[in-house]
Amino acid sequence: MNEHLLSMHDVTAEDVVRILDTAESFREVGTRVIKKVPALRGRTVVNLFYENSTRTRISFELAAKRLSADVINFASGGSSVSKGESLKDTALTLQAMGADAIVIRHSSSGSPYQLTKWVRGHVLNAGDGTHEHPTQALLDLYTMRERLGRLEGLRVAIVGDVLHSRVARSLSFGLVKMGADVTLVGPATLIPPDAPAWGVQVSHDVDEVLSKLDVCYLLRVQTERQRLEYFPSVREYARLFGLNRARVGLLPEGSLIMHPGPMNRGVEIDSDVADLPQSVIEDQVTNGIAVRMALLYLLLGGRGESGEQASRG
Amino acid sequence: MSRILGPDDVRRALARIAHEIVEREHTDGLVLVGIADRGDHLAFRLSREISKIEGAEVPVGVLDITFYRDDIGLSAEAPEVHETRIPFDVSGRTVVLVDDVLFTGRTIRAAMDALMDLGRPRRIRLAVLVDRGHRELPIRADFVGKNVPTQLADDVRVMITEVDGEDGAIVQEGSTGRRLTEAPPIAGHEAPAIAGQGESA
Numbered sequence: 379m380n381e382h383l384l385s386m387h388d389v390t391a392e393d394v395v396r397i398l399d400t401a402e403s404f405r406e407v408g409t410r411v412i413k414k415v416p417a418l419r420g421r422t423v424v425n426l427f428y429e430n431s432t433r434t435r436i437s438f439e440l441a442a443k444r445l446s447a448d449v450i451n452f453a454s455g456g457s458s459v460s461k462g463e464s465l466k467d468t469a470l471t472l473q474a475m476g477a478d479a480i481v482i483r484h485s486s487s488g489s490p491y492q493l494t495k496w497v498r499g500h501v502l503n504a505g506d507g508t509h510e511h512p513t514q515a516l517l518d519l520y521t522m523r524e525r526l527g528r529l530e531g532l533r534v535a536i537v538g539d540v541l542h543s544r545v546a547r548s549l550s551f552g553l554v555k556m557g558a559d560v561t562l563v564g565p566a567t568l569i570p571p572d573a574p575a576w577g578v579q580v581s582h583d584v585d586e587v588l589s590k591l592d593v594c595y596l597l598r599v600q601t602e603r604q605r606l607e608y609f610p611s612v613r614e615y616a617r618l619f620g621l622n623r624a625r626v627g628l629l630p631e632g633s634l635i636m637h638p639g640p641m642n643r644g645v646e647i648d649s650d651v652a653d654l655p656q657s658v659i660e661d662q663v664t665n666g667i668a669v670r671m672a673l674l675y676l677l678l679g680g681r682g683e684s685g686e687q688a689s690r691g
Numbered sequence: 692m693s694r695i696l697g698p699d700d701v702r703r704a705l706a707r708i709a710h711e712i713v714e715r716e717h718t719d720g721l722v723l724v725g726i727a728d729r730g731d732h733l734a735f736r737l738s739r740e741i742s743k744i745e746g747a748e749v750p751v752g753v754l755d756i757t758f759y760r761d762d763i764g765l766s767a768e769a770p771e772v773h774e775t776r777i778p779f780d781v782s783g784r785t786v787v788l789v790d791d792v793l794f795t796g797r798t799i800r801a802a803m804d805a806l807m808d809l810g811r812p813r814r815i816r817l818a819v820l821v822d823r824g825h826r827e828l829p830i831r832a833d834f835v836g837k838n839v840p841t842q843l844a845d846d847v848r849v850m851i852t853e854v855d856g857e858d859g860a861i862v863q864e865g866s867t868g869r870r871l872t873e874a875p876p877i878a879g880h881e882a883p884a885i886a887g888q889g890e891s892a
Contacts, residue, residue, distance in 0.1 A: 379768075403755060403772040412808045415758035445758075675758075679769025 441670035515548035538597030704836030709740030752777030759801035782810035791849035796830035
């Protein structure tokens with residue numbers, strides 16, 4: 379495995395299998411009365427979040443705590459960032475305090491990469507701008523493999539605002555790497571022009587693809603971007619692309635409905651659809667903890683730069 | 692390389708250990724927990740032996756001790772993990788830990804910590820197919836298939852049909868430098884205690 383996890387391009391198909399297999403062992407830990415193992419005792423993980431996040435930050439925090447690592451949560455509000463401290467100075471400060479791993483979310487694409495130039499510890503990208511969100515992709519791959527038994531040959535549609543979605547990018551790269559068949563679906567304004575180069579197909583008609591899917595993956599409509607006029611109205615989007623009961627009827631038996639959250643019920647997904655048994659949105663959240671435990675364990679459990687200081691037993 | 696156990700030796704040793712477990716621990720509240728990835732198969736076999744002797748079904752669990760190892764971060768790659776599957780509550784039970792080789796005792800220390808996190812066993816016993824000595828912790832086995840004197844640097848390998856295609860055990864003459872760590876100096880003892888005085892001494 380690479381020293382950092384910045385992008386799905388940092389992991390090979392072999393790495394993905396290893397991460398998912400390791401995560402499976404960590405799933406069992408989450409079912410115990412004492413949901414904690416001492417694997418990363420004495421290591422420090424810093425959550426450096428420059429953007430709002432509920433599930434990713436909490437998921438990383440729980441993952442680190444269940445491995446017995448010490449966790450520092452850093453949010454840009456209420457910190458020296460509001461006094462104008464730069465990312466570099468904040469990073470160097472955290473480094474000086476002995477962080478073994480930094481989990482970063484930032485609105486600027488590429489900031490996790492920049493961070494690796496300044497700090498010695500491992501860097502995990504928890505979402506950077508419109509670039510990537512690799513841990514989300516890995517937990518999605520885990521959920522698909524767990525439910526459907528394989529990744530190779532799976533037919534997956536990713537529906538919505540692909541253009542601004544780091545989730546869609548990471549997931550597409552991951553699925554293509556694992557031999558799945560990916561179709562991006564959305565209005566032409568929200569499909570990135572370079573999409574064909576990712577090794578995926580593109581469609582603008584959701585009704586046409588639904589009947590040939592194993593997984594229908596819905597992206598959040600970023601309503602805050604609506605004033606930028608990528609599509610005429612939220613209501614029109616919901617009518618053309620939203621997953622409602624009638625469209626669920628087109629999905630083959632046994633197919634899954636997934637969403638990275640947070641959901642806009644009634645926009646990209648109807649409220650009753652989100653609560654159907656084939657919707658595995660809660661599984662995604664649960665699996666996220668196990669997958670992040672696996673990543674922290676695989677990155678920090680070897681003899682990294684910080685490993686030399688690690689004491690025995 | 693020399694063979695210390697053949698297929699028949701393994702079979703006899705397991706049959707004897709099964710008898711000893713039944714005699715000393717009885718089967719009431721007894722469970723077997725094998726340490727992945729060979730001890731678990733031995734545990735299943737012991738359970739079958741015990742049911743042949745007593746007619747009682749002894750539950751078997753599989754324990755992965757990776758997360759409890761004391762050398763995480765000392766090897767280049769994070770140690771590979773397996774799944775723990777213990778389909779019963781260990782609290783109040785007599786747990787017989789089963790492993791293939793007993794060496795430094797560090798694996799057993801890790802296994803006991805892992806078990807304690809899963810509940811509060813009434814007692815923990817240890818059964819191993821081969822005890823090769825060189826303990827680094829105050830741990831001993833209650834049931835031993837065979838005691839084998841070895842050099843520290845030797846490599847002892849137990850093979851079992853489920854994993855390796857045949858039963859047996861071999862000793863490989865050790866290459867040098869097998870041990871991982873030199874003891875670090877204890878702070879304050881390695882250097883002259885007080886600067887200035889030390890130099891004249």
